[in-house]
Amino acid sequence: MIDHVTQNILLKQRWSITKNWYMVALVTMSLFVIFGLLTGMDITPSLFGIALILPIGILIYHKKNLNLSGLVLFFVCNIILVYISIYFGSFKSNTIYFFPIIYTYSIYILPGDKKYLFLTTITILVDLTLIYITQDTYLNKFTFGEGELYKVILFTIVIVLGGIIYINYRFYSTLVLLVNQLELEKKEKEKLLTLLFHDLGRNISLLSGYIDINKKEPDDTSSKEKIYSLTEELKTILKTTSVLDLNRNDALVVEELRLFSLYTSLKLLFEKEFQNKALEFIFEGDRELSIKAVRSHLYHHILGNIISNAIKFSNKGSSISFKVAKTKNELSLKITNHGMKFEDSPTLGTDGESGNGQGLKIVKEFAQKNNFAFSIYSEKELTIATLKRSIN
Known part of the structure; x- marks a missing residue:
């Protein structure tokens, strides 16, 4: 169960990163534009850098898997950006050289892992080295003025601090999400235990009665049929408990399930209840219909x-009707009854039967956990409960 929760968290993280990646990169570059305006730096090349984020970002994001080829691709892209910056140095601005640094942080900080900061630092050193080397190659097109160098250093420090804060926030958010998911799983387990206690009372009585009856060999055919059905019911109980054994290799054995036999066993299970309220339990559908079921x-x-x-x-x-229908990809089971509206709160039945109001809530959650689609329509005098499952 925890693995399933963790997998969901990772999927949500990936979606969050995908959705926010470009936004943060664009905001970072936009902040640099604002910084340039406030300090009197030329922002034209920075606007050009913003325009580069989308196409080059798509290339890097889909290849950025931290293997050798991914790192080589990233460094190559940075080299290309540096040389593009040098070419656009004809705008008589040296702020464009800072674009690869900002862009690097935008990519590496987002995944929320501290190891990215180390890679970011290495990449910045490579970028600055390339910039330093190309000063002489391109006739000193790139030079930092006295008032501009400290601005670049200051802004770099701000980005680093922001990245650290962002990473810690990501870790904290992930931790809170995991704790909430585990707490939800705990509550669901408690509800399922309530369901088991509710059902085991009936099943234990069934087992006790079966043992007493089986001490004597019945003579009539009707009694033999009932004992056979009780035996099948006990097999169902044993199968249910076997699900708890995670080490069983036969837990996912595919069986042939005949739906009319399912109806018959349920009719026998609730025979006394049907008699007490003079209820007719009707089967609707193909009596030969069967499915492969795990x-x-x-x-x-x-x-x-x-x-x-x-x-x-x-x-x-x-x-009460038991209606079955099957299409190519889906099985539908409908239980229809006539009487009071179903309530989620504690409500007495039509004959004064008590209940805690949790029955349907637990059924919904149990059905959902086992890949059933459960829905219920209820109004005065009519209730239709539908259970569907894909049978691809």
């Missing part, structure tokens, strides 16, 4: 909870 007991488990709620809120003498 952990088929999950269908039984989730539908059992939905039907339990349907019985609670159904009027005496009404009916």
Whole structure:
């Protein structure tokens, strides 16, 4: 579960970096333009540098994976920027030489990792070295004035401090997100435990009764059929508990699930409840319809909870329908009942049945965690609970 949470966090981080990368780069260059205006520096080449961010940024971002080829590509791009800067030195401005430095920080600071600062420092040294070397090559086109050199150094320090603050903020945000995700997982586990306690009471009674009945060999066919169905029900319980064993190799065995058999087992499971409220449990659909299912007991488990709620809120003498439909890519199961509107709050059933109002909430979360799409439409006298799952 933690791996899943961590994976989600990393995906969100990557999306955040992708979305904000150009924005921060553009803001950084824009700050430099403002800095140039305030200090009387020529900003024309800086505007040219802003225009370069998008095309060169796309190239670097998609290749920047910190392997050898990625680093070589990055340094080559910086060299190209330096020589482009020298060419545009005819604008009689030396501020353009500072563009590779600012641009380097914009790229390396964003991912939020301290090791990027080290690479940034190396890249800056390479840039400054190239600038120093090209002074003589291009007839001293590049020279720092007395009033301009300290401005460049000062602005570099500001960018470094801003980068450090940004990185720490990224680490803190990631930590808070991870803690919140783990807390959410904890709450979900507690709800699922509530669901298990709710169901195990019925299943333990079932097991106790089965043991008593099985001491004597029944004579009539009806009793034998019921004992057979009870045996199948107990197998479902064992399969459900086996999910907890993460080391089992057969946990993902594909089984053939016949939907009418699923209906039959649920009808037997709630036989007493149906009789007490004179409810008719109707099957709608193809009785021969079957699907390939992984952990088929999950269908039984989730539908059992939905039907339990349907019985609670159904009027005496009404009916509950179990409708199945299958398309090429999707299975649909609908449970329809007539009676009270389903409520999420503690509400007595039509025959005074008690409840804590958490049943449907837990079913929704349990269904979602097992890749089922669960929805419910409920109004006075009619409730339709739909369970869907992709069967690609």
